[in-house]
Amino acid sequence: MDRKPHDAVILGGGLAGLTLAMQLKGAYPDMDIVVLERQVRPLPEAAHKVGESTVEIAAHYFGDTLGLLPHLEEAHIRKFGFRFFFSEGCDRLEDVTELGVSAVLPTPSYQIDRGILENFLGDEARRRGIDFREGVTVRGFDIGSDDTLHTVRFVDGEGEASLQARWLLDASGRAGLMRRKLDLTRDNGHRANAVWFRIGERLAIDDWCDDPEWKDRCHPPERWRSTNHLVGPGYWVWLIPLSSGAHSVGIVADAEMHPLEGMKTFDLALAWLEEHQPVVARHVASQREKLLDFAFFRNFSYGCARMFSSDRWALTGEAGAFLDPFYSPGSDFIAIANTYITLLVGQDRRGEAVAPYARHYERMFFSFYEGTLRMYRGQYNLFGDPEVLPVKVIWDYAYYWGVLCQLVFQERLGDAAFVTRMAPELAESAELNTTMQTFFQRWHAVSERRNGRNMMDQRDLTWFADMNATLHDSLNDDTLALRLRDNVRMMKALASSIVEQAAAEHPSVVEGYEHLLHGEGRLELFARVA
Known part of the structure; x- marks a missing residue:
């Protein structure tokens, strides 16, 4: 066991965990923070994790709150907004309704390569004085109450060990270590599945038709930088570019209208695209030898009964609740949860009672969550x-x-x-x-x-x-x-x-x-x- 208790231990060193550690360290420079991460760097580029598109809150959080704007500008892609093509069954994008912007809006957002970003965050966390430990598998933990410390048991390259901390913060992603231990997962009524894959080649949507009027609608003519949604009844297909030169492709669908069994392998997904989005299928098929990965989530959306506790534990990112990727809110809710956690830690450090703040922040978080969920739940039927x-x-x-x-x-x-x-x-x-x-x-x-x-x-x-x-x-x-x-x-x-x-x-x-x-x-x- 580490002899000295730590101020905080964060379970998970991905996007949510490392950004939380950096926000805490920025707010309280003397804070002793340990981040435990199972994977070992360097992480693969292009095919590390899904969740590449950000919107305005996340971009503001990463760029301004955490001071990562130079990295975003240098290593990732400035997004050309959301773009929608009502292209169900159509083979020519110039013949369909398009929704989007002709020029980039002033407030920036980004397409991020999760491997590049999380590799950078690991290095940056250490530069900022955070004890970031890789190759660590958490075996279990005991949650303290009142002023009792939390204990975390883990295995690393040196064998079994444990440590204690005043704050235990779960950023373990879908593993949901604390959510599962405390039985906090809740059904939110949103039934949807997703499959996705990465192609190791840019899908140059701007070259998919020769119509000069269509090409001239956007300035510069770089639709490929958008989060492109190709929509139809009960589903949408995403096209997201990565700075490594690859392209992310996903199908997100209402579970009843388009069952996962019809798309849960690459060949099935390609056949599904040939029926519903033939223009995408044609260009993906031409690059199938450059397929980097394929994965899927069944019933990807879920709620969570608790996020923040007066017993000095909290959840962030997918370790807590997850909505839907249609408007890319995942990193927004990381920013919101991390900010509330940082405020709670500050109130505790000042000797203030945490309980009323934890209840207030939790109510606010869930009000934002429910308001956003209403945009998706029961709405997929009108997407086309x-x-x-x-x-x-x-x-x-x-x-x-x-x-x-x-x-x-x-x-x-x-x-x-x-x-x-x-x-x-x-x-x-x-x-x-x-x-x-x-x-x-x-x-x-x-x-x-x-x-x-x-x-x-x-x-x-x-x-x-x-x-x-x-x-x-x-x-x-x-x-x-x-x-x-x-x-x-x-x-x-x-x-x-x-x-x-x-x-x-x-x-x-x-x-x-x-x-x-x-x-x-x-x-x-x-x-x-x-």
Whole structure:
């Protein structure tokens, strides 16, 4: 046993564990932190872990909170936003509806190669004074209570050993060491599976057609840098580029509409793509000799009963709860959980009672989790609808940028006084989001699923682009409160605009949603092209 107890032991030295260690060390430089990781560096590039796409909160967390911006810019790919092709059964991308931006939005996000990033994080953690131990297998642990220390038993290259710590932090990924030990896993009602593989060659989507008008829609003409979603009823296919030169390809599908048994090997997945996304199948098949890996998750989404405890243990990343990769929120929720854990550790170090903070942070975390889950649960059936999904995407991002991003970027996640002050607005926005997710299903039920051969450019929606551009504004409490109130009013106006647009061709959708028509003002939406 290590003779001296440590301030914190982190189970798992992947993305969640190493970033947590770095955030803790940055906040409390004298903190004694041990990270135990089973794998040994160097990790493979391109085919290490899935989860390559980040969005604005994660990019802000990695780049600004942890100071990793130079590494992101030098070693990874600046993302060209999300892009959607309504290409079910189609062989030509120029003949389908496309949703995306014609030019990169101001607030950055990145496509990351997990092997490159986690290799860097391991080295950087040691440079910052963190005791990062590789080749360690955790055999068990005893959770202390009150002021009793936690004990961790493990095996490394020198044999069996143990150590003690005041804080025990689980970042063990899907192994979920603490979640399983304490029986915390919960069914969240979201039934979806995923398969994925990496090809050791760039899939140059910009060269997949010769139509000059199609090519000229984007400036620069680099759609390959986007997280490209090729969508159809009950599923979506991702194309994500990696800085190592490889490409990540995945199929995510509703478990009932597209059973995993039809795609759980590479050959099955390729045959599935040939039926549903033939343009992707053709280009993947041409590079099949460069296949790097293949894997799948069954029922990948799950909840968790507890995240933070007054007994000085906590979960982060996939060791806790996992949502859905459609909008790439995984690293966002790592950032949120890590920030709450860092605040809890600080309160403990100052001698403050941890219990009330742990309960408050847990409620906040789960409110963000549930609000985001509503965007996915029961929604996969409309993913191939070019009339409804583009509007849903706009709504989902307005809610994300307008509420959660504001709290994160302005460092108010743990500000109990400010959160209490804004409780009515936060509750109203959450209720409105729940209502709109139900409305999208109502609309989809009568939708004609038409939108034409065109690009729906999100940059044409000035208010939408402006929301993205102002995320990094530095605001005091009063100004942030005013912005959040304005954003809730904006969401009401957006809801009214959406219902009006849907009702223009489908009057029946208004029934039961008349109250949404009373928002102040209207916001510009995409015009449907027949």
